[in-house]
Amino acid sequence: MGILTPLAVKIGAVSWMPKMLPLIEKSDVQLQRLTKGRVSVLDIAGLPNIVLRVPGRKTGNIRSTPLLCALKDDGWLIAGSYFGNPKLPTWVLNLRACETAQIVHRGKTLKVNWIEITGTERDEVWKIMLDIWPNFAIYEERTDRLIPVFFLSKVTADS
Known part of the structure; x- marks a missing residue:
């Protein structure tokens, strides 16, 4: 975490933040x-992050999405929160439609496998996500959908 992380957490909690998402992304x-x-932007805020690169499920064009992440067991946890929007983020649908993806982490592009975490295991890793970004709890309150959580692991020669 960085010196600006507490400010980022406060800004991320305001109710009008989802409307600002397109401007933030640009x-x-x-x-x-x-x-x-x-x-x-996440680096400036002192938050761990990756850029997820997945092919669009309709076009096949690579889509890049900066995401907050949590490091776990030589991999990365990511959540499809979309600031608590009722709709799933497009990257979730695209990820679910592909077998492997790429991430950019600390300037390196890596091929990754992914799994969607469900049930009691999701409840456990959700606590890790909340430690990194407490506003996930606010996003949970804003939506009726279960926020999906994914674990990404680097593809090795053995996998």
């Missing part, structure tokens, strides 16, 4: 272009 894309992918 700003983040510009920042990443300017820094050649070395810095994102």
